[in-house]
Amino acid sequence: MNFFFNLGRYILLMRRVFSKPDDSREYFKAIGKEIVFIGYNSLLIVFVISFFIGAVITIQTAYNMTNPILPTYLVGLGTRDSMILEFSSTIVAIVLAGKVGSSIASQIGTMRVTEQIDALEIMGVNSASFLISPKIIASLCTFPILCLLSMVVGIFGGWIAGEFTGAVSSDQYIYGIQYMFIPYYMVYSVIKSVFFGVIITSISSYFGYFTTGGALEVGQSSTKAVVNSTLVVLLFNLILTSILL
Amino acid sequence: MIEIQNISKSFRNTQVLFDISTSFEEGKVNLIIGQSGSGKTVLLKSIVGLHEVDAGNIFFHGRNFTTMSFKERKEIRKEIGMVFQGGALFDSSTLEENVMFPLRMFANMSVEEARERANFCLKRVEVENRNNLYPAEISGGMQKRVAIARAIALNPKYLFCDEPNSGLDPRTAIVIDNLIKEIITEYNITCVVNTHDMNSVMEIGDKIVFIYQGKKWWEGKRDEIWETNNVELNDFVFASELYKKIRKSKL
Numbered sequence: 280m281n282f283f284f285n286l287g288r289y290i291l292l293m294r295r296v297f298s299k300p301d302d303s304r305e306y307f308k309a310i311g312k313e314i315v316f317i318g319y320n321s322l323l324i325v326f327v328i329s330f331f332i333g334a335v336i337t338i339q340t341a342y343n344m345t346n347p348i349l350p351t352y353l354v355g356l357g358t359r360d361s362m363i364l365e366f367s368s369t370i371v372a373i374v375l376a377g378k379v380g381s382s383i384a385s386q387i388g389t390m391r392v393t394e395q396i397d398a399l400e401i402m403g404v405n406s407a408s409f410l411i412s413p414k415i416i417a418s419l420c421t422f423p424i425l426c427l428l429s430m431v432v433g434i435f436g437g438w439i440a441g442e443f444t445g446a447v448s449s450d451q452y453i454y455g456i457q458y459m460f461i462p463y464y465m466v467y468s469v470i471k472s473v474f475f476g477v478i479i480t481s482i483s484s485y486f487g488y489f490t491t492g493g494a495l496e497v498g499q500s501s502t503k504a505v506v507n508s509t510l511v512v513l514l515f516n517l518i519l520t521s522i523l524l
Numbered sequence: 525m526i527e528i529q530n531i532s533k534s535f536r537n538t539q540v541l542f543d544i545s546t547s548f549e550e551g552k553v554n555l556i557i558g559q560s561g562s563g564k565t566v567l568l569k570s571i572v573g574l575h576e577v578d579a580g581n582i583f584f585h586g587r588n589f590t591t592m593s594f595k596e597r598k599e600i601r602k603e604i605g606m607v608f609q610g611g612a613l614f615d616s617s618t619l620e621e622n623v624m625f626p627l628r629m630f631a632n633m634s635v636e637e638a639r640e641r642a643n644f645c646l647k648r649v650e651v652e653n654r655n656n657l658y659p660a661e662i663s664g665g666m667q668k669r670v671a672i673a674r675a676i677a678l679n680p681k682y683l684f685c686d687e688p689n690s691g692l693d694p695r696t697a698i699v700i701d702n703l704i705k706e707i708i709t710e711y712n713i714t715c716v717v718n719t720h721d722m723n724s725v726m727e728i729g730d731k732i733v734f735i736y737q738g739k740k741w742w743e744g745k746r747d748e749i750w751e752t753n754n755v756e757l758n759d760f761v762f763a764s765e766l767y768k769k770i771r772k773s774k775l
């Protein structure tokens with residue numbers, strides 16, 4: 280019951296979000312702000328986790344490949360495909376659900392409980408569209424870029440790790456990451472990241488927008504936003520993978 | 525002139541407002557008074573359409589607000605300024621940006637014109653040289669005043685204030701009361717103020733509507749309060765020893 284209630288209300292909210300904006304100037308300004316907030320401010324965390332995971336995948340693949348028949352360049356291939364297929368889109372999205380999702384929900388939730396949303400409505404502003412659509416548009420622009428950067432940084436991390444630990448030589452790794460490269464995998468990953476961006480920003484906005492009460496409830500909304508957007512990301516990961524691959 | 529007729533409002537199973545009718549004249553300070561939890565905020569928000577009423581009609585200069593479409597309401601909303609109980613300033617914008625916001629959104633002004641108007645309004649409420657501070661960086665009284673500046677930026681025909689001076693010291697409270705009084709007589713605004721501050725009632729109240737447990741219990745002029753026999757109103761107004769004494773000396 281609760282699920283259908285939320286789904287219905289979510290759909291109605293999204294209809295208001297995508298109605299015609301009141302004033303395009305203010306919207307463009309807001310989109311710029313959100314691109315900085317969602318994209319630029321997430322660069323560091325995406326770089327750090329991608330680098331380390333790329334490094335760890337390389338080392339683990341190398342240590343697990345004890346069979347001498349297998350050439351070591353396969354380590355490079357393994358790192359490349361793990362990063363591209365799954366990590367840079369899905370795992371990065373889950374990390375961003377925690378970082379971006381929780382702050383969107385608490386920002387909008389705070390605006391709700393302190394009557395800032397009422398203040399917008401009373402001025403005649405469509406608050407749903409004004410607050411939420413710039414975030415969704417910004418996520419459409421930034422998530423694919425974050426995803427691509429994560430691939431590059433992760434594969435680079437694997438290279439550094441292979442070099443330093445001696446797990447795989449530089450030549451072998453670089454040969455490996457080019458070996459049997461399928462460009463479509465990147466397209467697949469970028470498409471997923473676009474979906475995940477919209478899922479995270481819209482679901483987090485939803486939970487923030489319908490916060491009632493006070494500071495305590497803002498915290499609860501923020502938790503709900505993270506949990507639910509993570510679950511939906513995982514669900515869509517399954518659906519998109521079965522459609523696209 | 526705002527007229528409300530037979531307004532009722534409930535949330536899920538609890539009814540908050542019961543069949544309230546009254547009218548608010550322009551250029552006068554109309555006060556809604558009542559205990560905490562009596563339904564003042566809900567009444568104010570129902571009048572402006574932030575809550576949908578279950579029954580009843582609301583007229584803004586004869587225009588029936590309750591039956592309007594979203595679009596028609598939007599036009600009236602542009603004539604409304606509102607000061608919320610907590611100020612409700614946008615906390616990610618500076619004070620100047622807060623006051624400029626409605627101007628930039630609806631007035632078709634250039635940035636410069638909007639800034640000029642915003643500065644005029646800020647000056648009007650005596651908040652100067654603080655344009656680039658954020659709401660969290662100024663005191664509560666100043667936040668209320670900036671909220672008033674934002675509410676009057678578009679020259680509203682209707683001004684609603686929800687407890688504009690709650691939580692303020694008596695002197696600042698009076699400054700804000702007088703400010704509201706001046707502004708609405710100056711621009712002939714129809715103004716409705718929620719309050720449970722007896723000083724405001726005595727200082728600026730032209731018409732007073734007393735809400736008790738969600739019902740209109742009494743209405744009248746300020747001076748009539750001294751003589752009324754309404755038990756609940758007396759309990760509310762003359763709760764403090766000070767006001768009891770004042771009444772004794774008056775009668």
Ligand SMILES: Nc1ncnc2c1ncn2[C@@H]1O[C@H](COP(=O)(O)OP(=O)(O)OP(=O)(O)O)[C@@H](O)[C@H]1O
Pocket residue numbers: 535540558559560561562563564565566567609720
């Ligand atoms: N959104 C809501 N959902 C359910 N009940 C509500 C809602 N808003 C208000 N109420 C209930 O309506 C009643 C009146 O609340 P209201 O906020 O109007 O009081 P008030 O007179 O403004 O009090 P105060 O002086 O403390 O601001 C309260 O009992 C409150 O619990």
Ligand SMILES: [Mg+2]
Pocket residue numbers: 564565566609686687
């Ligand atoms: Mg109230």
